[in-house]
Amino acid sequence: MRIGTGIPKLDSLMQGGFLEHSFNLIKGTQGAGKTLFAVNYLLYHAKAGKEVLYVSMEESWDNIVKNLPEGMKKTYEEVKDRVHHLDFGSIRPLLGKDVLDVNLLAEVITTNMGVHKTNIIALDGIAPLSPKYGTLQDLRAAIFELSHRIKRAGGTMLFTSEGRSAGAEEYVADSVLVLYYDGIHRRIQILKMRGSDFVYGKHGFKISNNGLEVYPSILPKVEPQKPQTVKFGIKGMEKILGNIYTGDVTLLTGPPGTGKTLMAYYFLNEAAKKGEKCVYVSFAFPEKDVLKRVKDLGFNLSTCKIIYQDPFNFDPYEFMWKALKELNNAKRVVLDGINEVEMNDEIRKVYHEFLKNLKERNILTLITYTTPTIISSYSLGNVNVIYLVDNIIDLRYAEIGAELRKVMVVIKSSSVNYERGIIEYEVGKDGIKLLGKAEYLEGIISGIPRRLEMKKRVEKFFK
Ligand SMILES: Nc1ncnc2c1ncn2[C@@H]1O[C@H](COP(=O)(O)OP(=O)(O)OP(=O)(O)O)[C@@H](O)[C@H]1O
Ligand SMILES: [Mg+2]
Incomplete structure (x- = not known):
């Protein structure tokens, strides 16, 4: 039998x-959330009807309750009859100066376990034990003794530590969870779990007014379905990309103003006009701006959930789980402007997991990436999810005569029968129109397009 940690999504990572x-052991630096984790563990079990015991080594219980996030405070008010606490700060004078002797500590805790009929215990702050036990061996032995006595009395105990005592606690603990906080993002990691498997690596962790939340680095698996061919949503696109299948991920790269977002609206519109659910994530514009733009352009994306993701406040784990909530029955997803978020290894890993999940769900996905320079040789910058992308379409400006024209080229396609040539397109008042093969140009991808010869454009390519 397992005893819940208080956070169901965390339980799912540790069987x-x-x-x-x-x-x-719950380990972490100051402010990492150890105390809140410990209290949350107790409240969770108290809510389920159990008697629980909090042993405070440093902070007073009143102070802890005062600083609880609103949601937890509310829960506490509902279950406080079952939450018992042992305030060592205040009972110390009754026990004499040797209170931090491990035998006494174990005695007091196990006695209270008996009195309150509880086996759910949290001991917050093990550091006050260490002064009495000078060597690492002594400290280990002391913590081992404490652990042994509490387990023998039937307890499932959580204890917190800042982890300064060079491994004494880790050694004794049956499981070790580490909380990280860099001042912006919180992470949680399962470091050890005796006799059981767990999900390695860091996961998202959040403290808010609602309490604690864990965002696992992996998503629940979905049974993959058979892909079907679908339309992109722009007339003639299939001729360029070859067959497009559900579950495909298409990356649209190009400088500002080449029509990436507009293409994304066409792409979503294709689903919306059939009444299919879709999700549009903008890294650039708040929801109301998106709605206005969509309306001005004459699209009806009423079946689309529009999400604004502030790129400066981006936690990839939280994002992935927020998006996941909207994915049920969704047929298309757009991530518009992922370049707004600076890529790092963690984000790359999360995108990997997210895109894999979208594929399993047979969701057709479009990612847009704005390249920083207007005319340059082709570079995918640090997109780096390329191996998960089925199709790449690069949009470009081509300076021809006195005009800046637009062209696109397929860099990669999941289909064999895609168009290898360079296609000119137009973004006009009637929207996006694919014009035909720009056979009169060369040097587009190298960055300096030149006119090959006078107008040898293959007309009627898309009749
Ligand atoms: N309502 C809230 N919303 C967001 N963050 C909160 C909220 N309430 C508390 N926090 C954050 O929770 C953290 C406090 O957690 P906690 O007291 O559990 O840390 P700790 O690891 O026990 O620290 P210490 O080592 O100092 O005892 C702080 O970083 C605080 O900013
Ligand atoms: Mg604390």
């Missing part, structure tokens, strides 16, 4: 939670 009758 259901803590082992029964175990001693579990």
Whole structure:
């Protein structure tokens, strides 16, 4: 049997939670959330009707309650009859100066476990034990003794530590969870779990007014379905890209003003006109701006959920789980302007997981990426999810005569029968129109397009 950690999504990463009758370490620096984690563990079980016990080594219980996020405070008010606390700060004078002797500590805790009929315990802050036990061996032995006595009394205990005592706690603990906080993002990692498998690596962790939330680095698996061919949503696009299948991910790259977002609206419109659900994530414009633009252009994307993701406040784990909520039955997803978020290894890994999940769900996905320079040789910058992308279409400006024209070229396609040539297109008042093969140009991809010869454009390419 497993004992829930208090956060169901975390339980799902460790086969259901803590082992029964175990001693579990929550490690983290100051402000990482150890105390809140410990209290959340107790409140979760108190809510389920159990008696629970909080042992405070440093902070007073009143102070802890005062600083709880609103949601947790509310829960506490509902279940406070079942939440018992042992305030060592205040009972210390009754026990004499040796209160931090491990035998006494174990005695007081196990006695209270008996009195309150509880086996769910949190001991917040193990540091006050260490002064009495000078060597690492002594400290280990002391913590081991504490652990042994509490487990023998039937307890499943969580204890917190800043982890300064060079591994004494880790060694004794049956499981070790680490909380990280860099001042912007919080992460949680399962470091050890005796006798059981768990999901490695860091996961998103959030403290808000609602309480604690874990955003796992992996998404629930979906049974992949058979892909079907679909239309992109722009007339003639299939001729350029070859067959497009559900589950395909298409990357649209190009400088500002080449029509990437407009193409994305066409792409979504194709689903919306059939009443299919879709999700549009903008990294650039708040929802109301998107709605206005969509309306001005005459699109009806009423079946689309529009999400604005502030690129300066981007936590990839939280984003992935927020988006996941909208994916049920969605047929298309657009991530518009992923370049707005600076890429790093963590984000890359999360995109990998997210795109893989979109594929499994047979969702047709379009990603747009704005390249920084107007005319340059082709570079995918640091997009770096390329191996998960089925199609890449690069949009470009071509300076011809006195005009800046627009062309596109397929860099990669999941289909064999895609167009290898360079296609001129137009973004006019009637929207996007593919004009034909720009056979009169050369040097487009190298960055300096030149006119090959006078108007040898293949007319009626798309009749
Ligand atoms: N309502 C809230 N919304 C967002 N963050 C909150 C909220 N309430 C508390 N926090 C954050 O939670 C953290 C406090 O967590 P906690 O007291 O559990 O940390 P700790 O690891 O026990 O620290 P210490 O080592 O100092 O005891 C702080 O970083 C605080 O900013
Ligand atoms: Mg604390």
